[in-house]
Every structure is written in C-alpha cells, then in structure tokens.
Amino acid sequence: MEEKNDLLNIDEAELTAIENYWTEERMRNAIPHPILEISDSDLEQFKTKKKSTTDIESVEGKKLNYDTFNITPKDADVSKQPFCNAGKLFFTKPDGRNYMGSAEFCGNDQIVLTAAHCVRDHITGDWYQNMLFCPGYANGCTQKFVIVGKTTKQGWANNKNKKPYHLDYSFLITKAKSKTGYFGWKTYNPYSRWTSIGYPSNYGHAEYMKEVKGDIASTKKGLIEMSNNPMTQGCSGGAWIGDLNDSDKKGGNYAIGLNSFGHKKKPGFVWSPLFDSKFEELYHYAKSKLPISISKD
16 A cells, blocks of 8 residues: 555646635644654664664664753845745645645755655645745745645555554645745765754744754654654754755755654654665656646746
8 A cells, every 4th residue: 555656636627716715814824733753662663773674674773862952943045046945835625724834846846845744644635725825924925825736655654543644745746836946855865964944933933944954863663753853833844954055055954854753852863764676666656747837837
C-alpha cells in the first residue's frame, strides 16, 4: 500500500471561490498547525540502537544534551533567493477551522512541497480544503497560488493505530507557475548540517519566515533527527535546506527534509521523514499530473 500514490484534483469551479475565501482577516486568524507529537513509546524506540542493515537506515548521531541549546531562529529575507520560493500554506480542516503551515516550491515551478499532516488526516484519509499557497509571506500575502491537485502516499491515510511518520510529505500542484523559481531536492540526506525554515508561532507569531541552522542528531527507521531547531506550531512543512545559497550564484538550495514532528521531552529537536525512493516516486507522480498553466498572473 505504501508504494502507491493518491491524488485529489480540485474542480475548476472551486478555484475562484478558494482564492476569494482567503481574506486578509482569515489569513491572520488562521491557526498555526502543530507539528506532529510523537508518543513516549515511539520516542523510546527512536532512542533504541538498531543494528544497521544499510548505511541509510541507521546512523548513530553524537550524544547531545537536550538542555544546553539556546538557539534563536532569525528572520529569513523573503525578498531574496531561496526564501522567496517558500511561504505559508493555508487550509481548512474538517472541523471547519482555518489553519496555516509552511511550504515551498520544490522541483518544479508548479509543485509545492509540504508535510502530509498539513494536507490530509492520517486516520480518516480526509483531504483538507481551501488550500492556498502564499510564497514570500511577510505579515501579509502578496502572491496567491491556488492548489489544484494534492498528493500523498496511500500509506499516509487510514492509519488508526499509528502515525506513519516516514510518509509525512506531500506534493501539491498549483494553478499558476512560480514567479521566482523553486528549490531542488535530494534523497538520502548527504548533509550533516543544514538550515530549517518555517513560520513558527513561538518566533514572530507565525507572521514572518524564520531560519535556523542545525545538525544531524540521528538517522534511523526512515527518519532524520535535527538538533538546534526550536521552532514549533506553524513550521510544519518548512524545508530543511542543504547547501543553502543566498547569493546571486547558481547552485545549492536543496530540500533534504522538512519539519514534521517532535516531542515535549526533547525541545530543540525536530524530525523529518527520510526522503527516499518513495519520496522520489511521489514527486514524479505529481509532476506527471501537471496541467498547463491556466494563469499568467
């Protein structure tokens, strides 16, 4: 089941309604979506040493003191590369309330990467509605990209007894093309240090993009753990950027993970699913569904 992909297309008649739905007031009042919270038992499993079967599945990280971090994320300049390619993602959940997370154009100028838990309920399989992406968001939205297609791995949905943490990624398809470009991506994270971005409520009240540099803490069971990342609600789906390049030179800026989940016993640590062959399959699946750009705006 995990090898298959799911797609939901949005009816053309709904697109204008979605764009009009997101008024400035609704955007400001959207609830920063929590990152996933792992259970105590899951945390203990992640701590357990596992005999390595491949170089990717289990890599022991250095020992870290959870209480010594005093990292403050800084403002990211969304007027410049690569941060202008990332922004806020808005959506409505089945409870009728409006939420926001973080996302970025990735791999293509009509494909947006975010966390699956910002797109679809992992228990019921219900897709979230009214999805709108605002790249370069800074205390307000200047660009609106309506989402016309949503994808997840089938293994993400209808999991009543567990959270499929290793599949917490989604590719969304936009109606119009990015005006600024997009991130690249790499699988099987080749980096030991990178930059995380997002719109956390605990820094900047989720109104400004933040960036913070951190290190690999561990890699096991299809997951990557990042240290020095204190961002919480609202940062879900924000990319982990390998080879950050904010100069005018070409190259770099690869999404190699994203903000997915954490645990209250480990503040300053955030996990991501490992971007592997399943991630690559979902990207190419989404790309194969791309429509011709409807709007030049």
